[in-house]
Every structure is written in structure tokens, then in C-alpha cells.
Amino acid sequence: MTISHPNFGVLDPDRIIIFDTTLRDGEQSPGFSMNLTEKLRMAEALAELGVDVLEAGFPIASPGDFESVDAIARTIKGPVICGLARTGGRDDIARAGEAIRPAERRRIHNFISTSPLHMKYKLRMEPETVLQAVIDGNTLARNYTDDVEWSAEDGSRTDPDFLCRCVEAAIKAGATTINIPDTVGYALPEDIARIFTMLRERVPGAEKVIFSAHNHNDLGLAVANTIAAIRAGVRQVECTINGIGERAGNAALEEIVMAIRTRHDALAWRSAIETPKILRTSKLLSTITGFDVQPNKAIVGRNAFAHESGIHQDGVLKNAATYEIMTPESVGWTKSSLVMGKHSGRAAFRDKLRALGYGEIGDNQLNDAFRRFKDLADRKKVVYDDDLIALVDDEVMRGHDRIRFLSLDVHTGSKAKPRAELELEIDGAAQSAVATGDGPVDATFNAIRDLFAHDAVLRLYSVGAVTEGTDAQARVTVRLEENGKMVDGQGADTDTIVASARAYVHALNKLLVKRARTAPEALSA
Structure with missing residues (x-):
């Protein structure tokens, strides 16, 4: 039976809707944060990539979150713009509805926990109270948009009979998409297939809605579970660029999309993702968040198409298909080109x-x-x-930061105590400081602390090279922690100490964004 959806019309049975939650679930990763400018640029890249639904944020979380969802709704064209809300929170749903109002195509995504463990210890609510919240929340959401998604948080550990009752109630109350998340990454592929098959067979009205899968990667099974869900009738998958997300992350968009494209013989579905733009989007996210993907990451890791073994190299030279199941160009990889120089205008x-x-x-x-x-x-x-x-x-990317690096002069060596003369721009005013330290980096960081006092603790300092050669730029990563909140900053320069200063300043700016964001409490009776 065909499904008619408010934002997608009559859904092609071969079409998989890509629901990207990089800007919401992805940004909840420890150390990750984005300011408004960064979120807008990431949203533009996701729209260009071809995602169908863009979950822009959690509007009730903070004024900054509301502002970013509203700004994305006003400026980003193409995807459905989605705001998250707690099912039982009337203010949540109203705030989400207000934030997404400017969008040409909009959705409210509301959720509540349904597993015995979550209802007892997190919500402190009885099952019947949760069921009534499902009815009330989805009914209210329909006042703001015809496109309403409901999620059963911790759905993979929910009693099957109660899950069926909740899904039926959500559909009757007006939900057009039903999402069953594997919130803690507990399920195996056969569990996911069984849950969705059961819901589609048992729940009245199931044939009228789109089912969605949202899998976390705690056991490394998020993508496998997503593929199992598709095979069980799911037509929307929720994922993030680079697989970012809380704890071990979410199902990676690039892996799901390329699995469908590469193994079309076994997975006869399609998405609207423009795959040659995958790598560019991945790198943009790494730049914004300060987190690089691991070298052996599927699709977007720098070793994904590298061949060191002599046997492999010989095979690839004779026919690339011997060891490459997709072309590097199909996801955006190209050879680095030497096109710019000091005479370029x-x-x-x-x-x-x-x-x-x-x-x-x-x-x-x-x-x-x-x-x-x-x-x-x-x-x-x-x-x-x-x-x-x-x-x-x-x-x-950092033109709107409160703190900006201006200049640094360091004096160091084996016979003198390292000394740093630093100039920063703070809230538009240039300020300078001189500090000493155990080394040039320590002296530089002490100067930053003198200019912008804070209690953050340095948890990581890492140096790598952007390219090859002794004249390569250094890329420095700095991780700061303050009151349990972690942020990573990155900086690059041919001078490692300057790169270190830039990275520390970048992390400080992210910390300021993090300070302004407070996650809502768990919904309680």
C-alpha cells in the first residue's frame, strides 16, 4: 500500500528518507558545540548534500538553540526543517512550533521514554500516564504542523505490547512518522527487524505512516541495525555525518548511503544524497567541531582508499575494482592539487x-x-x-567569535625561561599580556589565561601535520573541561606555537557557547 505524507506526497516505495540529526543529536556529543554561524554553514552543506529532513535542534534547550533553529528555518531551503520537543512538555512543543514556523516545509519531532527502566527511574511515571502523554503531545503538535514525528525513547527495550499501544495512540493522535530508537545501542540486527515487523503487522493504521530507525553505536552495530530496519519496512533512517552523537555516536550517514548504493543488488532502495559531496561535508564538520575522523573510518577516513600492501597495490594498478568496491570520486575524494601559490591573485x-x-x-x-x-x-x-x-x-568559520587571536611573539631556549607576548581581541577590543611558563606552549596558554580568566582545565594537547614536509602547517587540538563540559578547539599554522594559541582560543570560544546551553531535565510527572 502506498503512503501519502504531508511533506513528501505519495512516497515512492523504493525511496529511503534521510533524516539528518547532526545538528541536534550529533551536537550533544561530549566536546562538540557550534555557534550560530557554524550551524548555519553546516545546515547549508547538509541541504546541498541532499538530506530530506534536517533536525536543526532542541528549541526549548536554550535561547541560543531556539535562535539557531529559527535561523535555519528562515534561511535553509530544500529539506524539511525539524525541531525536537518532549512529548509531555506543552512548552517544548509550542517552542518547537514557533521555531520552525518560518520554514517552507516543517516538522515537530516529539519523544518520550517507553521502556520499563526509563519510565520507572528517569520519568517516574506510570505506563498509563506515559500513554496519555503520547496522545496529548501528538495532538498538540498537530496544531503547529501536519508533519509530526513521534519517538519511543529506548524503544528497543520496551515491552512489545506496550510499544504497540503507544504507537497506535500516536498514529490516532496525528503522528505521520513513527520512530523506534535503539537509544542505548543495545539491539542486534535481528532485534530491530523483529520490532519493526511486529509493529507493521500488529498496529492498526501502521500502513498509513512512515516508520523510522534511529540507532546508536554502543556495540558498533548502528549501521547494521539500520540496514536491518530498512529490510523490515522502515523508510526513514536517522543518522549523522561521521556518525557523531552521544557516547559512541549514531549511525553514520555516509556508511548507510554508500551501503545502499554499492550493494544495490541486495538493497534495492535509493536515497537523494549527492554522494560526491559526502567528503566535503565530512571535512566541514570536522573543522567546525575540532574532531577529525579516525584514519580507518569507512568512506571518509584518509586511509579508506589507501593501499600499502604490495599485493593490493598491484591489483589496484591492474584494475581498481580488485580492491575498491566504490570509486574514491563517488564520495568526493580527489588527489590533492598544487594550484595556488604566492603569485595567485x-x-x-x-x-x-x-x-x-x-x-x-x-x-x-x-x-x-x-x-x-x-x-x-x-x-x-x-x-x-x-x-x-x-x-x-x-x-x-570563526569570524563571529568573542575572542580572536591577533599576534604572538615567543622567546624560548635552553638558557632562558620561556616568555610569550600575546595579543588577543576580546569582545572587539585588543588586549595584550606577557607571561612565562615551563615551555613556550605553557607560557602562551598562561598569557591567554591572564587575558581571559577561566577555570577550564586542559585535558588534551595534540599536534599533527596538515600536509607532508618540514614546512607543513601544524594542526593543534586542545581539549578544555569546565564543570563537566568538554570542548575541543583546533588551530593551524606553520608555527606550532601560533597554532597552539589559535587552538586554545578556538576551544575557549566553544566553551562560551557551551556555557549558554543547558539541556532540559527529563520529563517527570
Whole structure:
């Protein structure tokens, strides 16, 4: 039987709806946070990638979350813009409805826990009270939009009979999409298949709604469970770029999409994702969050298409299909090109940034980025695409930060105590400080603390290279923790100490965003 949906019309039975929650569930990852500018740029990239539903955030969580969902709803065209709300929270649903109102296509996604464990200890609610909340919440959500999704949090550990009752109630109350999350990554593929098969067979009205899967990766099974759900009749999958998310993360969008595309013989479905844009979107997220994917990450890891074994190399040279089940180009990989140098002009620089996916950049940001490019070109023999991405992101992505790096002069050696002379711009005003330390990095960080006092503790300091060679830019990662909240910052420069300062300042700015965000309490009776 065909399904008619408010935002998708009559759904093609071969179509898989891609519901991206990078900006909501993904941003809840420890250490991850995005300001408004970063969220808008990520949302634009996701729209260009072709996601069908973009979960923009949790509007009730903070004024900043509401502002970001509202801004995305006003500016992003193409995907359905979705806001999250607690099922029993009337204010949640009203806030979500208000935030998504400007969107051309909009959805409210409401949720409540249904497992015995969650109802007893988290909600402290009786099952019948939860069931009534499902009815009331979805009825209220329909006052704001015809597209309503309901989720049974911890659905994979919910009593089957009670889950059927809740799903039936949600459908009768107006939900058009039913999501059964494996919230803690507990299920096996056969569990997921059994749950969705049961719901589709037992629940009245199940044939009129779209079923959705949202799988976490605690046992490393999120993508496998998602594939099992599709085979059991699910037509929407909830996922994130790079698989980011709470704890071990969510099902990775790129892995699901490429599994469907590569194994179309066994998975006869399709998505609207423009796969050559996958890598660019992945790298953008890594830049914004300060978290690189591991080298052996499927699809987007730097070793995903690397071959070191002599036997493998010989096979690939003769026929790439011997060891590559998809082409690198199909997901956006290309060889690094040497196209920019110290004689390149502003127009060529702007065109190159467009090709790298930056879109239109303001004149002031472009001027700052071009100045840094020229300085880099004078110091490096070869300027690669990755070099440009690293330096431009410092200027373009962080142009609205409260704290900005201006300059650093370090004096160090084996005979003198390291000394750092640092200048920062804080809330628009230039300030300077001089500090000493056990080493040049310690002295620099002490100077930052003198200029911007804070109680954050340094938990990680890591240095890597952007490209190859002794003149390569250093990419530094700094992790700060304050009151249980962690953030990662990144900075790049041919001078490792300058890169360290930029990374620490980036982390501080993320910490300021994190301070303003407070997750709502668990819904209680």
C-alpha cells in the first residue's frame, strides 16, 4: 500500500528518507558545540548534500538553540526543517512550533521514554500516564504542523505490547512518522527487524505512516541495525555525518548511503544524497567541531582508499575494482592539487574557495583569509588544498567569535625561561599580556589565561601535520573541561606555537557557547 505524507506526497516505495540529526543529536556529543554561524554553514552543506529532513535542534534547550533553529528555518531551503520537543512538555512543543514556523516545509519531532527502566527511574511515571502523554503531545503538535514525528525513547527495550499501544495512540493522535530508537545501542540486527515487523503487522493504521530507525553505536552495530530496519519496512533512517552523537555516536550517514548504493543488488532502495559531496561535508564538520575522523573510518577516513600492501597495490594498478568496491570520486575524494601559490591573485583565491565548498564569503573575511594565504605562500614551498582549508577555516568559520587571536611573539631556549607576548581581541577590543611558563606552549596558554580568566582545565594537547614536509602547517587540538563540559578547539599554522594559541582560543570560544546551553531535565510527572 502506498503512503501519502504531508511533506513528501505519495512516497515512492523504493525511496529511503534521510533524516539528518547532526545538528541536534550529533551536537550533544561530549566536546562538540557550534555557534550560530557554524550551524548555519553546516545546515547549508547538509541541504546541498541532499538530506530530506534536517533536525536543526532542541528549541526549548536554550535561547541560543531556539535562535539557531529559527535561523535555519528562515534561511535553509530544500529539506524539511525539524525541531525536537518532549512529548509531555506543552512548552517544548509550542517552542518547537514557533521555531520552525518560518520554514517552507516543517516538522515537530516529539519523544518520550517507553521502556520499563526509563519510565520507572528517569520519568517516574506510570505506563498509563506515559500513554496519555503520547496522545496529548501528538495532538498538540498537530496544531503547529501536519508533519509530526513521534519517538519511543529506548524503544528497543520496551515491552512489545506496550510499544504497540503507544504507537497506535500516536498514529490516532496525528503522528505521520513513527520512530523506534535503539537509544542505548543495545539491539542486534535481528532485534530491530523483529520490532519493526511486529509493529507493521500488529498496529492498526501502521500502513498509513512512515516508520523510522534511529540507532546508536554502543556495540558498533548502528549501521547494521539500520540496514536491518530498512529490510523490515522502515523508510526513514536517522543518522549523522561521521556518525557523531552521544557516547559512541549514531549511525553514520555516509556508511548507510554508500551501503545502499554499492550493494544495490541486495538493497534495492535509493536515497537523494549527492554522494560526491559526502567528503566535503565530512571535512566541514570536522573543522567546525575540532574532531577529525579516525584514519580507518569507512568512506571518509584518509586511509579508506589507501593501499600499502604490495599485493593490493598491484591489483589496484591492474584494475581498481580488485580492491575498491566504490570509486574514491563517488564520495568526493580527489588527489590533492598544487594550484595556488604566492603569485595567485584575489580572484583566483576566491574561485578556489568556492571550489572547496565555501560559497560566498564576506569581503572582510576574504581579505583576512587572503592575507594569511599570502603569508603562508611566502613560507611554504607548496600550498595544497588542505593548507587552504586549514587557514581559511580560522578566518571564515570563526569570524563571529568573542575572542580572536591577533599576534604572538615567543622567546624560548635552553638558557632562558620561556616568555610569550600575546595579543588577543576580546569582545572587539585588543588586549595584550606577557607571561612565562615551563615551555613556550605553557607560557602562551598562561598569557591567554591572564587575558581571559577561566577555570577550564586542559585535558588534551595534540599536534599533527596538515600536509607532508618540514614546512607543513601544524594542526593543534586542545581539549578544555569546565564543570563537566568538554570542548575541543583546533588551530593551524606553520608555527606550532601560533597554532597552539589559535587552538586554545578556538576551544575557549566553544566553551562560551557551551556555557549558554543547558539541556532540559527529563520529563517527570
